[in-house]
Amino acid sequence: MPSEIQIPWDWYIVRASALVGFLLLYVSIFIGTVSCLPGIKKYFLRLKSLNFHCWISLQALIFALFHGVALLFHQFIKFSFADVFVPFHSSFEPILVGLGTSGFYLMLILVATSYARKYISAKIWRSIHFLNIGLYIVVIIHAFYLGTDLKTGLLREIFIWANGFLILLLLLNMINRIWSRAKNLPIICENPILNENLRPGYPAGGEKRSPENFRRRI
Numbered sequence: 399m400p401s402e403i404q405i406p407w408d409w410y411i412v413r414a415s416a417l418v419g420f421l422l423l424y425v426s427i428f429i430g431t432v433s434c435l436p437g438i439k440k441y442f443l444r445l446k447s448l449n450f451h452c453w454i455s456l457q458a459l460i461f462a463l464f465h466g467v468a469l470l471f472h473q474f475i476k477f478s479f480a481d482v483f484v485p486f487h488s489s490f491e492p493i494l495v496g497l498g499t500s501g502f503y504l505m506l507i508l509v510a511t512s513y514a515r516k517y518i519s520a521k522i523w524r525s526i527h528f529l530n531i532g533l534y535i536v537v538i539i540h541a542f543y544l545g546t547d548l549k550t551g552l553l554r555e556i557f558i559w560a561n562g563f564l565i566l567l568l569l570l571n572m573i574n575r576i577w578s579r580a581k582n583l584p585i586i587c588e589n590p591i592l593n594e595n596l597r598p599g600y601p602a603g604g605e606k607r608s609p610e611n612f613r614r615r616i
C-alpha cells in the first residue's frame with residue numbers, strides 16, 4: 399500500500415501569505431512613488447485617493463501578520479512566538495528572519511501613523527513616512543534570501559525585474575525632490591497627504607497644507 403503523501407499546507411500558507419503581503423506592499427509603495435513623479439503622475443489619477451493608499455498598506459500588514467502567525471504552525475521548523483515577534487531571536491536564520499520581524503514592525507508604524515495622520519504634524523508624519531524606504535530594503539533582503547519560491551524560476555525573475563523597476567522610480571523620485579528643493583520649486587504629489595510644502599511659508603505654485611485643501615483634494 400503506497401504511503402500517504404503529506405501536503406505541507408502550513409508551509410504553503412506561510413509562503414502564499416508572504417507573497418500576497420509583499421505584492422500589496424509593492425503596490426502601496428508604487429502608488430506612493432508614482433503619485434509624486436512629474437510626467438507620470440497624471441496617469442495614476444484614479445489611484446491617487448489617499449484612502450486606497452492607506453487601505454492597501456493595511457491589507458499588506460494583515461497578510462504579513464498572517465504570514466508570521468502561520469509560522470507558529472510550521473511543522474518542519476519550530477518557531478516560538480518570540481522567534482516570530484522578537485527581532486533576531488530565532489535560531490533559524492536569525493538575521494534574515496529578524497529582518498522580516500523588523501519589517502513587520504516598520505509596516506505597523508507606517509500604517510498606524512498614516513491612519514492617525516490627523517493627530518500628527520505634517521513634518522513628523524513625513525519624517526516617519528521616510529521609513530518606508532528602510533522597510534522596502536529590509537523586506538526585499540528578507541524575501542529574496544529566505545524565500546523558497548524566490549530561489550529559482552520565473553517568480554525570481556519577476557521579483558528581480560519588478561523590484562529593479564520600483565527602485566529606479568524611487569531614485570527618480572528622490573532626484574526630483576533634491577532638484578525641486580535646490581530650485582526652490584513646490585513638491586506637489588497627486589496623493590493629498592504627500593502634497594505638503596516642505597518649506598515653511600512656501601508661497602508660489604503649491605497649495606498650503608490646510609484642512610480645506612486636504613478635503614478638496616480627496
Ligand code: HEM
Nearest residue numbers: 413416419420462466482498499501502541545546547548
Ligand atoms: C512577522 C515577521 C516575519 C517573520 C518571522 C518571517 C519569516 C519568514 C520565513 C521563515 C520565510 C521563509 C519561508 C519559506 O519559504 O520557507 C519568509 C519568507 C518570506 N517573507 Fe517573511 N517573515 C516576516 C515578515 C515578513 C514581512 C513583513 C513581509 C513583507 C510583506 C514578508 C515577506 C516574505 C516573502 C515575500 C517571503 C518569500 C516567500 C516565498 O518565497 O515563498 N515577511 N518569511
